[in-house]
Amino acid sequence: MGCCCSRRFTEEEDRKLRFRNIGGRRYHNISDSEYFIPNDDEEAYRLTRYHHAIKDIWGGLFHSPIEEKLRQGARVIDLGCGSGIWILDMAKQYPNSKFIGVDLSPIFPTEGLPLNVEFLEYNVLDGLPYEDSSFDFVHEKFLVGAFTEAQWKEKVIPEMTRLTRPDGWVEMLEADTYLTSDGNATIRIAKALQNYMIPKGMNCTIGKEIPRLLENTNAYSEIRNQSKAIVLGKKGGKSGQETLNFYTVGLSSIRGILSASMNIMIEHYDALIETIYTEAEKTTSYFNQYRICGHKKN
Numbered sequence: 001m002g003c004c005c006s007r008r009f010t011e012e013e014d015r016k017l018r019f020r021n022i023g024g025r026r027y028h029n030i031s032d033s034e035y036f037i038p039n040d041d042e043e044a045y046r047l048t049r050y051h052h053a054i055k056d057i058w059g060g061l062f063h064s065p066i067e068e069k070l071r072q073g074a075r076v077i078d079l080g081c082g083s084g085i086w087i088l089d090m091a092k093q094y095p096n097s098k099f100i101g102v103d104l105s106p107i108f109p110t111e112g113l114p115l116n117v118e119f120l121e122y123n124v125l126d127g128l129p130y131e132d133s134s135f136d137f138v139h140e141k142f143l144v145g146a147f148t149e150a151q152w153k154e155k156v157i158p159e160m161t162r163l164t165r166p167d168g169w170v171e172m173l174e175a176d177t178y179l180t181s182d183g184n185a186t187i188r189i190a191k192a193l194q195n196y197m198i199p200k201g202m203n204c205t206i207g208k209e210i211p212r213l214l215e216n217t218n219a220y221s222e223i224r225n226q227s228k229a230i231v232l233g234k235k236g237g238k239s240g241q242e243t244l245n246f247y248t249v250g251l252s253s254i255r256g257i258l259s260a261s262m263n264i265m266i267e268h269y270d271a272l273i274e275t276i277y278t279e280a281e282k283t284t285s286y287f288n289q290y291r292i293c294g295h296k297k298n
Contacts, residue, residue: 037145038253039105044083046249047107051085053242054141054173057228057289061090064169064224064293066137070094074136077102077163079124079156080143084108084117091117100135102128104146125155133165141173148201149209157213161220166298170214174207175289179232179247183279185272189251192262207290214294222295227288233280244280247287248273 037043055061066074073096078087081101091099091114101108101119108119122128125147138160147156160170177197179190194204203209211225230236232244251258252273259269279285 037250039107041107043253044107046246046253047082048085050242050246051083051089053239053246057230057239057243058173058291061086061093062137062139062171063226063291064137064171064295066169069136070097073097075134076100076137076139077128077130077135079138079140079160080104080146081108081119084119086139086141087117087119088114124159125151127155127159128163130163132162133168135163136165136168138164138168138170139172142175144174144177144204144206145197145202147206149203149206150201152203152206152209153213157210157217161214161217161296164296166296168296170220170294170296172207172210172292173289174210174292175230176207176287177204179285179287181279181285182283183276183285185275186279186283186285189258189272189276192258193251196258196261205288207288207292210290210292214292219296220294221297224293226291228291229286229288232285232287233277235280235284236286244277248276251276 070076070090071094074094075098076087076090077100079102081087081103082105084101084107087099087101088109091097095114095116097116099117101117102122102124103119104121104123106119106121110119113119140156140160143156160172164170177190177193179186181187181190197204207227211223214220214223230243231240232247233240236243252270255266255269255273259266262269276285
């Protein structure tokens with residue numbers, strides 16, 4: 001008779017299986033996810049810092065008309081919650097509501113959490129462990145680099161729709177990875193990012209497609225769509241400067257990946273990133289962000 005027991009991995013072995021180290025940065029090691037941004041403390045700080053800029057850019061934490069429901073007590077889930085800052089900010093403002101943050105990478109806090117907050121390390125592509133119609137509000141942002149276009153269509157949008165209660169809302173905040181710019185270095189890096197993502201099946205402007213993907217589910221009675229052109233650097237004001245920092249720090253975090261795909265030395269790549277700062281002051285560089293809200297049918 002064969003043994004029915006499975007071997008238990010030590011904590012260190014488990015960590016090695018789940019994560020990989022590239023150039024001193026920690027990345028996930030999950031085969032069905034194309035997400036290529038690090039998942040370490042530096043990335044958590046980058047996301048938390050930009051969270052405050054997003055509030056200024058969009059005038060708040062959300063746009064869906066669910067204020068009253070949140071005050072009374074709603075169930076809210078944030079997919080790809082990152083550092084968890086959106087969840088924590090929302091939980092503080094709406095103490096009667098329950099907030100759950102889910103992410104493939106455990107860079108969210110695990111101690112000292114408010115009573116109305118829970119975080120879960122889970123791969124959305126596996127289907128989340130919640131029943132249909134479990135949430136009044138389903139939220140996500142900046143996952144353009146996490147999923148292929150096929151995964152958006154076949155798994156992510158259907159899963160968000162499944163989780164949302166009738167009369168509930170989904171809200172998605174996405175940004176193009178393609179920058180419009182007159183700067184040579186900026187154009188070169190942006191093009192390199194596209195050239196890396198597109199062969200993997202990723203849509204660099206998925207935000208433009210999300211309203212159509214929601215419509216195709218035939219599950220929503222109303223879809224609201226807004227877009228903003230975010231100018232990088234001082235020309236874009238305080239939020240423009242924060243966006244420039246968010247963008248360039250993100251590019252620096254994937255220097256090993258992009259420098260290799262561009263066939264240039266790391267030092268050359270770093271010099272191009274520094275040039276982006278200079279070009280943002282001399283030219284107008286911008287990219288689009290999209291906020292889409294969907295009201296699920298009763």
